[in-house]
Amino acid sequence: MKVLVVGAGVAGLCCALELAQAGYRVELIDRAVGPESAGCSRFAGGMLAPYCEGENAHQLVTSLGVESVEWWQKVLPEVDDGYRQLGSLVLAQGRDRGELARFAQRSSGHESVRGDALSEIEPELAGIFPQGLYFAAEAHIDPRLAMRRIRSRLQELGATVRYGADASEYKGAAELVVDCRGLAGRDTLSELRGVKGEMLLVKCPAIRLSRPIRLLHPRIPLYIVPRGDGVYMIGATMIESDEQKRVSARSLVELLQGAFALHPTFSEAEILELGTEVRPAFRDNLPKVCRKGNTIFVNGLYRHGFLLAPVLAQWVRNWVSGGELPPGPDNWEIMNEDSMQ
């Protein structure tokens, strides 16, 4: 059977890979001219942090996220694939200690680390932060590298990946369509909304951090993800807005201030890129997999695209092969046909 996957963001790529591995003839298309200009996924931090996210997300994000981390580990087995399982650290400045206690209370999978133990994990932060939370089982990837790897896996498996191709030109081209258009999918999934995120990439070889670090702050929480070679992603704002292409001065100042607070040497960093995109989200900030006619929709990945797409892709593969979707918990509904326009 031929399957057309629309949208080469992380959702589309994971679905395409699962289906190609299951033996379907897969064609993956994206309307962007190339991977460098496509979608929300390029701007992600690449944190695979199911436990940290549990602090303010539904418990489903944690349980499904843990499964996804294993998936990434299998899909990116080589050192130069960029998958790193080195845990993550959550820190707060002295007067925001309350935030740290609150975070610990609301999440699982962590241990409290202080003084020497903390400087052993991340020597660069010795003396700056007296204590933190260490989430040993968490991992991180470089989203752009990971997506490149999946694209070449797809080609090895005989699937086609085509850019500059809009779904509207492909009507009736396949027996089954998997629609992963991100926010563009709101023409069909009317409940989708955008949550803007701004980020920056900096180069700062003078600092050596090995794992994602979250700095808690009552108003401006922030994280830093190492990309290797002294490159760091600093993110990310969360703004209820579907404005796509504008990084505001305020956001930039906040992100940079946070980075300086984490380590003063970030003031020396070279700014490589400012990025902004809009996360596709449903009302409960949980993703949905749903079906209408011969189209399956995978959308609403919100701030959990890399964390959740693998599991959703496995569901799609299972569903296409005649299996059932797993039942969601009470307050999570897999959207049915009625709720589409």
Next chain:
Amino acid sequence: MSLQLYGIELESRLLLGTSQYPSPAVLLDTIRESRTDVVTVSLRRESGTNRNGQAFWSLLREANVRVLPNTAGCYSVKEAVTTAHMAREIFDTPWIKLEVIGENDTLGPDVIGLVEAARILSEEGFEVFPYTTDDLVVAAKLVDAGCRVLMPLASPIGSAQGLNNPRALGRMRGHFPDIPLIIDAGIGLPSQAAAAMEMGYDAVLLNTAVAKAGNPISMGRAFALAIEAGHLAYEAQPLLARDMASPSTPVLGKAWLD
């Protein structure tokens, strides 16, 4: 008697901020369960230059509550006035919660800019809800500038420290018996909100304490109950604490104890 703000009668004395909830779905449930009538919306942050926050705002419309747009994050009179204009257009309301921030760290109000912005906006027909300190002189100037509601902070925004200076808040109540006074900012626990209401405050505005609770929906309800209890207690004229230093009954009675 129900609460009246600029001629609008409201059942609930709890006003809710709408940021920092785990999801819009949780926010909507919290609004419903807390039975609040008024929610505040931060315009500047959510909208950018255009109307890009539409999806979120139409969600709020579904909640069927009155929207009190705010000028959160504005640091100058001009910024605050421009944001108020934008708010009036988008939400079609003369109400504006006026914040002119003077200090980046504590987010304390710039009271001088506040009075100026309040005057400009009141003259333009806005109904201004100023986020202010417990300073009586500033409060009087705000009233003079046209404000018919005052919103003193209890402690710094998001600090959850509660009523840092109850004496000053009490004085404010005493000085402005006819102006609705709403506690804005600094509340962490329902008991603190109840304490403010027992002092005769008219309402309490909350955001972080509810939004960042483990269960925002239950916490919203807990605050609603505390606020109602505090208000009932105030109306029922509570006993005042007594100074037990000197006896008030004849010492004669003591004989019975022998």
